[in-house]
Amino acid sequence: MKSLNSKLLENKNNKMSQIQEEIKRINNGLPQGVRLVAISKFHPAEAIEEAYEAGQRIFGESHVQELQQKVELLPKDIEWHFIGHLQTNKVKYIAPYIKLIHSVDSIKLLQEIDKQAKKVGRIIPILIQLHIAEEETKFGFTIEECRNLLTTQDWSEYPNVQISGLMCMATNTDNMEQVRREFRTVHEFFVEMKASCTNLTSFTELSMGMSHDYPIALEEGSTLIRVGSKIFGERDYSKG
Numbered sequence: 001m002k003s004l005n006s007k008l009l010e011n012k013n014n015k016m017s018q019i020q021e022e023i024k025r026i027n028n029g030l031p032q033g034v035r036l037v038a039i040s041k042f043h044p045a046e047a048i049e050e051a052y053e054a055g056q057r058i059f060g061e062s063h064v065q066e067l068q069q070k071v072e073l074l075p076k077d078i079e080w081h082f083i084g085h086l087q088t089n090k091v092k093y094i095a096p097y098i099k100l101i102h103s104v105d106s107i108k109l110l111q112e113i114d115k116q117a118k119k120v121g122r123i124i125p126i127l128i129q130l131h132i133a134e135e136e137t138k139f140g141f142t143i144e145e146c147r148n149l150l151t152t153q154d155w156s157e158y159p160n161v162q163i164s165g166l167m168c169m170a171t172n173t174d175n176m177e178q179v180r181r182e183f184r185t186v187h188e189f190f191v192e193m194k195a196s197c198t199n200l201t202s203f204t205e206l207s208m209g210m211s212h213d214y215p216i217a218l219e220e221g222s223t224l225i226r227v228g229s230k231i232f233g234e235r236d237y238s239k240g
C-alpha cells in the first residue's frame with residue numbers, strides 16, 4: 001500500500017502535469033507569430049512555476065498587489081503582462097518591469113503610464129482596450145473613440161509609451177457566431193488602423209481570445225491569446 005505522503009505527491013504531480021500538458025498543447029497549436037499569455041490570476045506561484053517548467057514565459061495578471069508578490073517569488077526572465085483594469089495610482093508599482101499593458105482604457109491612464117515610464121527610464125508597450133462586448137461593465141474605448149484617438153493623437157506627446165496594438169473581450173455568450181462577428185469586427189478595425197497610422201510602426205499586436213473562445217480568435221487574426229482557466233483550472237476567488 002502506498003503511504004499517504006506518496007499519494008499526496010502523486011496527486012500533486014498529476015495535477016501539475018495537467019498544467020504542463022495544457023501549456024504544451026496550446027502552444028503547439030498556435031500559428032506562427034501568435035503567442036500565448038498564460039493568465040495566472042488567483043493561482044499560486046507554484047502553478048506558475050509548473051507552467052514555467054513547461055517552457056511558458058509570458059504570464060498575465062489583473063491585480064497589482066498579487067502581481068507584485070508573484071514577481072518577487074518567481075524567475076526573473078518571466079514576461080509579465082497586465083490585463084485588468086488598472087488604476088492610475090497603481091501604475092508606478094509595475095512601471096519598472098511590466099512588459100505589456102493590455103488594458104489601456106483611458107487617456108488619463110495613457111498619460112500616467114507615460115509619466116511613470118519616463119521616471120524609470122523605460123518605454124512601456126501598451127495595447128488600447130476596445131469595448132466591443134454587450135456587457136455594460138466592461139472598460140475600454142468604442143471603435144469610434146479609438147479611431148479618433150489613434151488618428152488624431154499626437155503620439156510624440158507620449159514618448160515613453162509604445163502603442164503596440166489592440167485588445168478586446170468578446171461578449172460572454174454561448175453564441176459563437178456572435179463572438180466570431182465581434183472578433184472579426186475588431187480585426188478589420190485593426191487592419192484599418194495599421195494601414196492608416198503608418199507612423200505607428202509598433203502597432204502589430206491584436207490581443208483577443210480566452211479559454212472558451214480562443215480557437216475562434218485565432219481564426220479571426222489574434223496575435224496574443226489570454227488563456228487562464230483552461231490551463232490552471234477554475235479560479236479560487238476566496239483566496240484572492
Ligand SMILES: *Cc1c(COP(=O)(O)O)cnc(C)c1O
Pocket residue numbers: 039041062083084169210211212226227228229230
Ligand atoms: C481572466 C481574464 C482572462 C482569462 O480568462 P479565462 O476564461 O480563464 O481563460 C483573459 N482576459 C482577461 C482580460 C481576463 O480578465
